[in-house]
Amino acid sequence: MKNLDIFRDAELRFIYRHHRHILLVQCFQEKFEMVKGRIQKMRSQLLTTLLPVKSPILSRYYSRSNEIQRIAAASTCTITAEQRIDHNRPNDYLINLKIIGRSPDKIDTAQRLIKEFEEQKYSTRKIHNNDINLFTEQDIELFQNECNTCNVSCTIDQTHNSIELEGLSGDFIQIEKMIYDLCLIVARRALDDIQYSIQWIYYDISTNKPIMYDKIIQQQLENCYTKKQKGLINLKDQLGYNHIFNFDKMIEITQGKNLNSSPITINIERRDFKNPQSIQLPTHWTPMTKPWDRVLLGRRDNINEWKVNTEIQRLLQLPEMLSESWIIEIHRIQNPRLFQQYVAYKEKLAARSQDTERILYRLAQVDLIDDMCANGFNESHNDSAFSAYGHGCHYYCKAKEINRTATLLAQSHQTIPIRLQQQQTPSKSPRRYLFVCKVLVGRYTRGDPSMKTCPPGYDSLVDNILSPEVFVPSHDTQVLPEYLIAYQSDIF
Incomplete structure (x- = not known):
């Protein structure tokens, strides 16, 4: 159409000069319709199959991996993932695999490869x-x-x-x-x-002093007791000696030193530390109607009550305590179950003259405070930034030292694994929470990050044997959380 010689008549030249744009568009439109028709004809020759994926696991895997591209290339098909809604499983992410191929054989090949993959891998x-x-x-x-x-x-x-x-x-x-x-x-x-919740003891004949049975006998006695066995029960201790018990009379029957002498009966007792009535709770605790409680002792902004509260003042005098000016409020933790388990462990250590009790401190994860108060501490509460001396919760002799460690981590822009409460402003440090705990450290040895438990014969791991400042107890029942302190330090 560039050659104007084909337009012999003036009218045709006029029409071309004034309407060539319309003519060109019409020409392109005819070409477009021709291409569109060919595409539709080719499309009508393609086969399409929808293959529902049976599980959210596979649906996520197909969406993230290159597996469907690999299968598509191997089968010379096109495979796409389309999300589907299953009203019976509204919360599950599910997809359909849309397989497009030129022949039934290619579709079958793609389906076979998908099935083989799922059978081998899923x-x-x-x-x-x-x-x-x-x-x-x-x-x-x-x-x-x-x-x-x-x-x-x-x-x-x-x-x-x-x-x-x-x-x-x-x-x-x-x-x-x-x-x-x-x-x-x-x-x-x-x-x-x-x-540590159940103890079986016997009373010495001469002194009437309660003495715990060894671990083997205690476990056997508890098993027989829970099964409600009647009559005489014959058990062996870890040294192989026989013991005869009668639960109806709660006695042990032993033979005297002289074989001709009459049998001797010894009174036995089962102490259930899960039962609040089996042990005397601290007298300063307030009455409770729940399994555990967190009792507010006072807030520092109420200066009159703060100064006259002897429990608060005694707490402030503890060694290496936080500065009083930092403290916002103090709660007492009252948990009979944790207290009773702690007492049981203390009696165990006292039997071997190793009931070394210390007041130690631990920074609290904000979102786990209730769990810690209700169930005590366990290994899952530990934090990677505070696990230098073994697997387990670390307790510090110096409250300011653990606060300083958290502050240094924050200043170095590290992610602090201890989840502090986000109440921070440009002029104030974040509000933090500190547990004050009684800890039965027992016999201790030097720890390191690779140690998952204490060596046999030890109760705790420490940072320094001669002058320890960090303790990692081996059992949760060695620790009794007594107070929870909310504070904001001057250093941040």
Whole structure:
């Protein structure tokens, strides 16, 4: 159309000069319709199949990985992921795989490759362990978070002691290891609970002094007692000696030194430290209607009550305590169960003259304060920035020292694992919380970050044997949280 010689008549030249834009558009439109028609014809020759993905695990995997691109290339098909809504599973992320190919054979090849991948890599597995029913809410939450990280779905059935896993086989390794590790932890925790919550003692004939049975006898006695066994019960201690018990009369029957002498009866007693009536609680505690309580002792802005409260003043005189000007308020923690377990452990250490009790301090994670007050401290409460001397909670002799460590971490722009309350302004430091605890340190030795527990014969790990300032007790029941202090330091 560039050659104007084809337009012989003036009218045609006029039309071209004044309407060439319209003519060109019409020409392009005809070409476009032609291409569009060819595309529609080609599209009608393609085959499309929707393949629903059966699980959220696979749906997330296909969306994040290059697996569908690999299968598409191998089958010379186009495969796309489209999210689908399942009203029966509204909270699950599910997708359809849309497979587009030129022939049924290519579609079948793509479906076969997808099926082979899922059969090889995707599976479900059920794990049984008798200790699963001992998992606490915190254990379950920790486990579920790990499953989410590893892209594994889990269903926990504590009634039948089972956990069903769903996901890629390669992701099961870490999760299975965590299950067995958790089962070991809760089993040990259950044994500790029996050991430090239940005591079996006998009374010495000559002194009438209560003496604890050894661990083996205590466990056997408790098992027989819970099974409500009647009559005479014959048990062996860890040295192989026989003991005969009668639960109806709560006695042990022993043979005198002279074989011809009559049997001797010894009074025995079962102490249940889970029962609040089995031990005398501190007299300064206020009456309680809940399993535990956090009682406000006073706020420093109420200066009159603050100064006359002898409990507060005694607390302020503790060695290495925070500056009084930092403190905002003080609560007393009242938990009969933790107190009774602590007393039981103290009696155990006293039996070997190692009931060394200290007042130590621990910075509190804000979002775990209620859990710590209700259940005490455990290894999951530890923080990586405060774990230099072993796996477990670290307790400090100097309250200001632990505050200084947290402050230095904040100033160096590190992420402080201890989750401090976000009440910080440009002119004020963040509000922090400090536990004041009684700790039975017992016999201790030098610790390091790799140590998961104390060596045999020791009760705690420390930073320095000659002059320890940091303690890592081996058992949760060695620690009794007594007070919770809210404060803001002058150094931030």
